[in-house]
Amino acid sequence: MKSLPAIFALLMASFATAQPGVADKRQLVELPAPMAQHMLANMRDHLQALVEIQKALGAGQFDAAAAVAEKRLGMSSLDAHGAAHMAAFMPKGMQDSGTQMHRAASRFALVAQEAGAGGSPLRPMQALAAVTEQCVACHAAYRVH
Numbered sequence: 006m007k008s009l010p011a012i013f014a015l016l017m018a019s020f021a022t023a024q025p026g027v028a029d030k031r032q033l034v035e036l037p038a039p040m041a042q043h044m045l046a047n048m049r050d051h052l053q054a055l056v057e058i059q060k061a062l063g064a065g066q067f068d069a070a071a072a073v074a075e076k077r078l079g080m081s082s083l084d085a086h087g088a089a090h091m092a093a094f095m096p097k098g099m100q101d102s103g104t105q106m107h108r109a110a111s112r113f114a115l116v117a118q119e120a121g122a123g124g125s126p127l128r129p130m131q132a133l134a135a136v137t138e139q140c141v142a143c144h145a146a147y148r149v150h
């Protein structure tokens with residue numbers, strides 16, 4: 006059995022490798038400060054939208070889940086996010102990642118509507134994971150600060 010100090014040393018070593026900033030391979034995208042703030046505020050709303058979608062799904066309110074997804078995350082959200090203006094400051098890969106996320110959200114909205122009309126109640130969960138996957142992919146590749 007390992008001694009307590011040895012276990013502590015192992016724990017500290019695992020924290021060190023998990024620290025953000027240590028061997029951070031994400032690409033820094035330099036945005037003008039107000040734009041970065043605007044983007045991060047959108048991001049927080051994205052996360053809030055996921056909460057509302059999950060709550061609606063859990064309550065079997067498929068149309069409500071679809072509406073939140075389309076309006077806040079889907080292709081219909083692009084104008085509200087000032088996406089066209091922001092895109093000019095982003096590398097191509099980041100733009101594509103954003104587009105994939107908005108598309109996945111609009112696909113989710115359709116799948117959720119189908120569930121509401123008698124389709125499988127499980128498919129929306131898979132379609133939602135396809136949205137979250139795009140959040141993860143972009144976060145893994147880019148940072149703004």
Ligand code: HEC
Pocket residue numbers: 045046048049051052055078099100102103104106136137139140141143144147148149150
């Ligand atoms: C096109 C790329 C991209 C996509 C897609 C994306 N994000 Fe982000 N997000 C970022 C970047 C870049 C940051 C800033 C990270 C950094 O600088 O460390 C960020 C930060 C955040 C933050 C932190 C906000 C803050 O106040 O600091 C949250 C929360 C977040 N994203 C949620 C989401 C959610 C939820 C999704 C999917 C529905 C999503 N994001 C999709 C690029 C993206």
